Amino acid sequence: MPEDSPLIQSLRTAVAAAPADVPLRLHLAELLLSEGQSDAAIAEAAVALQHAPGDAQARQLMARAMGVPQQSSEPPSARPSEQLSQPAAARPTAPAQTPRFDWKSAEEQVGDVVPPRFVDVEAPMRADGEDDPGDAEAWDVERPGGLRLADVGGMQEVKERLEAAFLAPLRNPELRKLYGKSLRGGLLLYGPPGCGKTFIARAVAGELGASFLSVSVNDVLDMWTGNSERNMHEIFQTARRQAPCVVFLDELDALGAKRSRTSHGGMRNTVNQLLTELDGIDSAANEGVFVLAATNVPWDVDNALRRPGRLDRTLLVLPPDAPAREAILRYHLRERPIENIDPAKLAKVTDGLSGADLAHVCEAAAERALLDSARTGTVRMIGMKDLLASAKEVVPSSDPWFAAARNVAMFANEGGMYDDLITYLKKRRKL
Known part of the structure; x- marks a missing residue:
């Protein structure tokens, strides 16, 4: 493949920043075609047509890039000077119909470039919810990846806390066996939004060489009675089968809200099921299952979730240094x-x-x-x-969070859970 010119490289970057800009993409396609890169021009024109199916310029450019001969307005049998010299009756007439472009063939040629815009569902789900995936393998488990804590820029204090409180006992099975340290229990990450709690959780899974199973409220809650509890059970059953596996509970305040403030019985039952899964059926049920959770509002999480053997360790994730x-x-x-x-x-x-x-x-x-x-x-x-x-x-998006967290740290610091937050607020002179 020939190396792109600086202009084409710049236009590619501009198109990547504004993918819906059809004129800009067509300009790039014209340059590619002029450089002899027909396949690349076809790909750009196909994407342009995806955004603007009726664009005449995009259709014409697609036809030229695919080598479709353009219909001439004059017959090839005679030059203009010769035609003018002929009698009107003898002059060849233009074809009655212009050949139409074969769009079906074009779509087949660029099918691997432009993904389908819509996906047809083979069988709609029944209204009673009985067609939900019933086996635990339906949950999407990510296999161990290459992400490590070293890939997390800065945040040295967070890494040291993770190493001391969570990773060191897991990396040393002999010492863990000597001291009778169980692999049960989990870690709760809390702090302002947008500070990398999910990224850190994936890095921890990479450090452990474990699979990663991310769980949100949409994965669990269901309108049908009993389905939410079943979903929660199947998630942990999947993690046990895939052990070692990190179960990441995103937005824990939604999955494990305080039951005293929840009026809906189904939500309370879901929290109860989560507590049961964290405890395990017996002492060895959750061996190899590492539970990490993240929340922006830890003060809204049910207190029972933070008891020993559950999410009994907390880590404050602050804006990046x-x-x-x-x-x-x-x-x-x-x-x-x-x-x-x-x-x-x-x-x-x-x-x-x-x-x-x-x-x-x-x-x-x-x-x-x-x-x-x-x-x-x-x-x-x-x-x-x-x-x-x-x-x-840009106004820091974390300012409203710190305004709310300040009151909690001052008046609801039960058991010293928010000592790290108080230290940070004093350091930043926000307390």
Whole structure:
């Protein structure tokens, strides 16, 4: 495959940042076709037609890229000068009908490029819920991946706490056996939204070489009586069969809300089932099943879930520190056209922003450069000016969380659960 020119590379980046921009994608396709890259031009035109099925320019470009001969307005049997010299009756007439483009054949050729927009369901689910997947293998279990804690930028204090409280006993089976340490129990990650709790949970699974099973409220709750409890049981049965396996309970405040505040009996039964699964049928039932949970509001989680043998260890995940911010910025800028970027300076001016905020900064900076390129007609790189301006406009999304957490840390710190939070608030002079 020939190497793309700098202009084509820049246009590819611009198209990736604005995939629904049909004129921009067609411009890229025209350049590809002019460079002799017909297959690449067909792929871009096919995506353009997916966004704008009736676009005449996209259809015409697709036909040219696929080598379909264009219908000439004059017969090939005679040149214009010769036709003018002939009598009107002798002049050849144009075909009555123009051959139509074979779109079915075109779709077959680009079928591996453009995925289907809709998926037909073979058999609709019955209204009584009886067609729900009944076997535990229906749950999506991710196999051990290459993600490790070393891939998590910065957050050294979080890594050390994880190592001391959770990972070290699991990595040393001989010592664990000597001291009679069970593998039961779990870890509760809490903190403001967008700070990487799910990413850390996946990294822990990678450290353990374990499968990863992510569970949200949508996976468990069901409108039919008894189905929610059954779903919870099947999830843990899957984890036991796939052991070693990390079960990650996302948004634990929704799955395990305080039963004293829950008026719906079905929700209380679901929490009861979760408690039963965490305890296991017997002392060895959950060996090799590591339970991690995440929540933004730990004060709304049922107290029984934090008893010994359940989610008995807690870890505060705060907004990323400077090394983590620099790593996150590098990650989100790695495939974008940039020049003269100083990640260390950006990390310094984005203090207090969450990982999600930093991703938004990079996205907003790309939009600035893209719109400027569209106005001027000249593609330019993303510079520090774009990133600094975007960072200045972003308000830390974690501020409302800290405002609410401050009151809880001051007046509801039962058993010292929020001591780490109090220390952080004092350090940041928010308490």
